[in-house]
Amino acid sequence: MNSLSRLRAPHPHLGAYYGIVTSAFVSLIVLLAMFEQLGWREVVIAQFMIVTPLLLYIVIAVGSRTRNTEDFFTSGRRVPAVFNGFVLAATAVGGVGFLAYTGAVFFLGFDALAIGLGLTCGILAGAVLFVPYLRKAGAYTLPGFLGQRFRSRRLRIAASVMQIPPMALLLAAEIKIAALIASLFLPLTFSLAVFLVAALVAAIGMLGGMRALTWAGSAQFIVGAVGLAVPLVTVSVLLTSLPTPQFTYGELIPSLQNAEITAGLSPVQPEEVETDLPPTAPQKVLKPFFQPFGIFGEFDFVVLFLCLMLGTAALPSLLVRSGVTRSVVEQRRSTAWALLLVALFALTAPAMAVFVKLLLFQDIGLAPAATASLPDWLTGLSGRQLLQASDANGDGGIGAAEILFTRDGIALTLPTLAGLPYVLTVLMAASGMAVALAAAGSHLFTLAGSMAEDVYRVLDRGAAEHPRLAAAWGAIAGSAIAAALFLIVADIDPLRAALTALAFAAATFFPVLMLAIWWPRGSEWGAFASMCTGFSVIFLGAMFGPDTGIYLAIVGLIGVIAGLVAGITASLYGIKPPAAATAYWQEMRNPEGEAIYDRAKARAAASAANASTGGQ
């Protein structure tokens, strides 16, 4: 470890600071629970529980503000592995995973496991195939890395442009989830909530760039984890007498299967259903939870898993965090922490869906067929638009088959269904909003940072430090406003948008990253051919094909294969890479020493200093 690395010691009291943040948040929950018992109104409790963490994120962002480019783009390369793992996990799961994936598991049961498996395996694939080498390269952005590896400014700009669709889709999806929660629990319209969420995310990004996103993101992860764990563990203790929901919900399977039979759910076949992924609009449960391959067949399951895996592995907003730790070893360890945390969430989501389904169907099944004696939660949840119930068959009562559920509200219904205090419902909402904000911040910064570093700086090569930051601020503000306006006019489905984004990331970036990192013979034209082919396949497929999840996944995988074939062919039969590109590849594969980018920057600074000294 040389002198530059020794300067990058992480703050010695980080653990204490985040311990205080955690204790303060737990104290807030306890205080609000007491105030609820003392008769505080629900709306006041919701405001305190949701707005107080938002103020905390702003305070952390103000404390992390910076005008130094290395801090702004790489958080000073001194983030400890565990904290980087926190933010990576929050970005990978996001509000879409927290609410939409849990809802998808509720509707699809067994078949939705492909999503969680794909996400988790994607983190592992990224950690093994790309992350350590990106850390050694040390570029601020993914297009920046490709430009340096293949010695091409044109490639860098092209990669930056092709990064826009997946990042913009994910950004819009996360802002929508956060705005949805804000409009459900705060006295705000959806449009106003969208603008406020976009403004908050942009403010954090503009204040301190990657540095503010890292430290605010760590707090958001803690709020997300505590907010998910407290209600879920409480419900688990009530239902199974044990505080480990992930491993004990199996005891409830016979009760759930009986409740599903009482509710009239029967096994389905893939050809019987109109759409594979559940939509955002309220709808009935389609199939029994444990029926395997009722919506997705075995082939569809594997295709969806592979597409999500490759898309997550090559997702620019996860890979952009590859430069924030002190060394290659630290970076590898941070992805291992992220893998553990994402897997823990993937283990937890089915438990949450089983609890919700059991409580709903059991209560409805036990209630006499008269509307007046239906459970109390039905009115409360209908009032919050988390479900719709109507006497469709005209028998004077409401059965389980007559209730329509809102996919993205399933997780939020759990505390109410279990009869827990209202404070735990808003805690779950604050938790979902926290991870949605962390993910939105990462996607926004990846999109805007690339525009500033890979487009503005490449076009204006003499850009000094301040204009580079000003360009990044402008790009962050512009991207946030564009995303908010897009959400006002377009009604997007966050789950479908995330799947499309991951298919784009897989087809566009997975093949070119494989060529860049694992093949010294890969050339500039091979990289161009690979990216353009993959992007064209998924773009045409997404624009003109049927609107189903499986179709998108198949097109994404075709894009990956076509991109690899095009890249290898163009590299083999095109111009050979220059010696400098091959030497860069060799250096990138050496895990020891400083980042290549930092060494080049230090050499350029030393040359400039020598030149000025010589001139005097």
Place this chain on the structure above:
Amino acid sequence: MTTETPAGDHAGRDRHQLRTLILAGATLLAVLFAVILAVVNAASLNQYWFLHFPLGFYLLAQGVLIFIVVSGFWYVRTQERIDRTRSENEEPE
């Protein structure tokens, strides 16, 4: 931008790259094999029960996930050992 590597270090460097490639391939292939095996046999395995879960469901909801995490940490540890061997074999500057 790059450093010149002495010819004598090429064998050590190539050995490091080969071992890295084998480790990466083995880790990912093992995980992919586990997932596909679990998917293909899920329906038939569901007639057996494990920890109160149908076995096919358990493998995809928990078993494979735990295997992925263990593989990830094993990969990190093994790769660090491979990197350490390379740096020990290289001559100090």
